[in-house]
Amino acid sequence: MDVKIPPSGGHCYMELVEKDESGKTTVARMQASMWVNDARRELPKFQRTTGVPFATGLKVLVKAKLIYHEVYGLSLNIIAIDGTYTLGDIAKKRQELINRLKQEGIYDLNRGLNLPQPVYNIAVISSQTAAGWGDFQDQLLHNPNGFPFRCQLFTALMQGEKAPESIISALDEIKATASHFDIVVIIRGGGAQSHLQDLETYDLARAVATFPIPVITGIGHHKDENVLDEVAFAHFKTPTAVAGYLVALRVALLDAVEKLQEKLFLLLQEEYQRSQQLLTNLALRMPALLSSKIGDEKQNLEHLKGYFRQVLMQSIQTHSKTLNESTTLLFPSICYKLMHYREQLNSQQVLLLQVVRGNLSNQWTELKNTEKLVTLLHPKKTLQRGFSIVKSKGKAVKSVNSLLNGEKVELILADGTVQAEVKKQ
Known part of the structure; x- marks a missing residue:
């Protein structure tokens, strides 16, 4: 139509x-x-x-x-x-x-998820200008208990033919960082009752049913009902009711923690009393227990002492016997080796003595020959054969070219020294 x-x-x-x-x-x-x-x-x-x-x-x-x-x-x-x-x-x-959602096995997937405790990080899908978004924030962030909540808005159209596509786009954006959020809240406030029909699409219902974290809706009026409400983890008629539910969850969690604390305190108190009674009983029985234990340990020590003494004596006897047997076996061998080494040592001593004597004789002969050579080459012997040593200014003259005409020189002969004057030809 x-x-x-x-x-x-x-x-x-x-x-x-x-x-x-x-x-x-x-x-x-x-x-x-x-x-x-x-x-x-x-x-x-x-x-x-x-x-x-x-x-x-x-x-x-x-x-x-x-x-x-x-x-x-x-x-x-x-x-x-x-x-x-x-x-x-x-x-x-x-x-x-x-029926289609049920046949595909996704109708109650989101409702089967576990709700994190406590709920703190909340992804909200709504229109930024919607009164419902403002009511939700005011109810949640100003709760009488002062519970903290962190809300992040993902804007979407909440009415009209393009609303389902817009909400699905917001869900996809949240899914990319789903680990950062505990739940998703879809809310709309006011608007005509007829606008709810815009949200009755398969694609949107499937997106909510298969979403990986719990989705809570607050999109209807008091007498309205929508498919999204049926596939969501939980649904409420208004955004304020959703906020009230989240605050109530935190109150219930706080009550549970307080009850657990009380129960734990009672358990600890009972355990303390039992421990005290046990310590008292042990203190009364301790002297008798210690005396009995000391007696038992002393007896055990005596047994151990006798056992170790017997084991030690057996070990000493065994090792003494082994040592004696080893000594008997080793003595002839040691004596033989000592005699062999003594003979080798005597042979080496005679050989060494001969080598030393030969070396000493050779060295003595060389020393005599060197002495004779040194005596023959002494300057005094040379001078006695008619040679002389010429000195100028205290130094021996080795070349005529180093002398000047008229220069005074000193002549060293075998029996004395004379002065002479240089005259070059």
Whole structure:
């Protein structure tokens, strides 16, 4: 059905279309109208009955008159609308959607998740300007117990044909960092009851049902019901109720912790009393226990002393016998080796003595020869043979070229020294 309703509330014009079961092929089409008086009576009645406005896309049952016009041909003039028929069709579509989710095994996936405790990091999907978002924040962040919460808003359209796509986009954005959040809250406040029908889509229901962390909805009014409410982990009628639920969870957790503390204190107290009684009993029995224990240990020590003494004596005897046997076996061998080494030592001593004597004789001969050579080469012997040593300024003259004409020189002879003057030829 394609409906055109003027803003002024005048006559309504529409096209009624019937399609086959697949919803793709048109099997009948008829133009229709509703005069202003009938529209003012039937349209509000229809919306009260169904919860949705009379709009394009609805399946309706109408009472109409067939009209023939020479120019426009046949058409229908609607007199009344049966809202209960449309309401049944809406419920049927919703049930079909639910059945599909159940057949795919995803209907209760989100409801089967475990809720983290405590709930602190909350991803919120809502319109930034929605009153419900403000109410949710105020209720949650200013709770009377002062519990801290951290909320991050992911904006989305909450009504209109593009609302499901917008909410799915926000869910995808949250899923990318799902580990940073404990839950997701989808809330809308105010708005017409009919806008809830925009959220009744398979893709959106599947996205919520299969989301990896719990999703809590607060998108309806007190008498409304939506498929998202059924597949979500938990659902409430208003954003304030969702905030109240989260605060109540924290209160319940605090109560549980306090009860656990009390129980733990009682257990510790009972354990302390039992320990005290045990210590008292032990203190009374300790002297007798210690005396008995000391006696037992002394007896054990005596047994051990005797045992170790016996083992030690056996070991000494065994090793003494082994040592004596080893000594008897080793003595002849040692004596033989000593005699052998003594003979080798004597032989080496005789050989060494001969070598030393030969070396000493050779060295003495060389020493005598060297002495004779030194005596023959002494300057005194040379001078006795008629040679002389010429000195100039205290140094021996080795070359004529080093002397100057008229220079005084000293001549050293075998029997004395004379002065001479140089005269070069």
